[in-house]
Amino acid sequence: MRDFSKEWKTLRYITENASRVLLFAHSHPDPDTVGANLALKYHLETEGKKVDIGCFDPFPGHLRPLFDTEFLHPDSLDLSAYDAVIACDSVDRGFDKIATRLTPETVTVLIDHHPDIILSGDVVIIDPEYSSSCELVHLFLQSVGVIPTKPMATALLLGLMFDTGAFQHANVTAQVMRIASELMQYGAPANRIAELIFSKKKVAALKLWGKAFERARLNPQSGLLSTIITQQDVDECEAMIDDIYQVTTILSAVPEAKYVLVLSERDGGIVRGSLRSLEHHAIDVSAIAKTLGGGGHKLASGFEVPGKIIETASGWQVVPQS
Secondary structure, eight states, rough: OOOOOOHHHHHHHHHOOOOOEEEOOOOOOHHHHHHHHHHHHHHHHHTTTTEEEEOOSSSGGGGGTTOOOOOOOGSOOOHHHGGGEEESSTTTTTTHHHHHHSSSSSHHHHHHOSSOOOOSSEEEEEESSOOOHHHHHHHHHHTTOOOOOHHHHHHHHHHHHHHHHTTTSTTTTTHHHHHHHHHHHHHHHHHHHHHIIIIIIIHHHHHHHHHHHHHEEETTTTTTEEEOOHHHHHHHHTTHHHHHHHHHHHTTTTOOEEEEEEEEEETEEEEEEEEOGGOOOOOOOOOOOOHHHHEOOOOEEEEEEEEEEEEEETEEEEEEOO
16 A cells, blocks of 8 residues: 555645535545545644535435535535645546636646556545545544544445445455444444445446346356456446446455456447456466556456457457447
8 A cells, every 4th residue: 555644744734724615525426425525624624614515416315314515516606715626536527627717827736546546636645555545534633633523424435334334345355344433433323334335335236236246157267257347337227427436346255366457338339347456366467457558456457448248159358439
């Protein structure tokens, strides 16, 4: 894991000197982007800052039992009025649409744990070896001596639990468990969070996962476990993009798999490849991603290629868009 001590100091300087801050949640917001942005909002508001959270979609209704808040559509905001904009989690899903509308004086900060982010900002805090954006935000708050309030702890534990599958996925570390324990000590209701995000897990996500798992194929020689997800799958299941990310995380925990590849169709005629592995397999998936124009880290990387996924007699292939 990268040490972001320098970036924490820079972010602290930015927030101390900003009067108005725009936080940005990704489209179709999930519990990690919700939790990371809310935790930062609660902290910054205690410091007397004017803080808004922008998002192209409304605040998720199923999380309202935990939080009474609203997301603001970017088109309703005067983007030139903010001193700093901080985008948390899956920053390539929406932030790119407003980045070009910001003034040159506006400081931009990206906080993320996904491996295939190609956007840039004035401060970039991205490392896929962390479990979630909430883990990164917690470490920032910890670095400046913040003692979490109950709402802040609840927001952070929300994202931590969601992106680790209630601490069952391969991205769970000793640090994750330590943070979760601390947040519960500050009043975060783990049972209530689990009920809202897992017991009532959308059928749409389960349907999509089922399609992906059914297609998964293991190459016994290389140890590659791969599967595909088409745009038609997402549309038919009424699922979200984050449901795709979780397929990669879940498959990486299959004992027989040395590394995992999930190919998924995205908007604009793009196929995104997400690669994962575990430390004990000693496979550098970033080397694979780089051969395809992508990059990332040793255990989590990604790439994008133009085209679409089709089924042929010999299997699934990525072909140019017609």
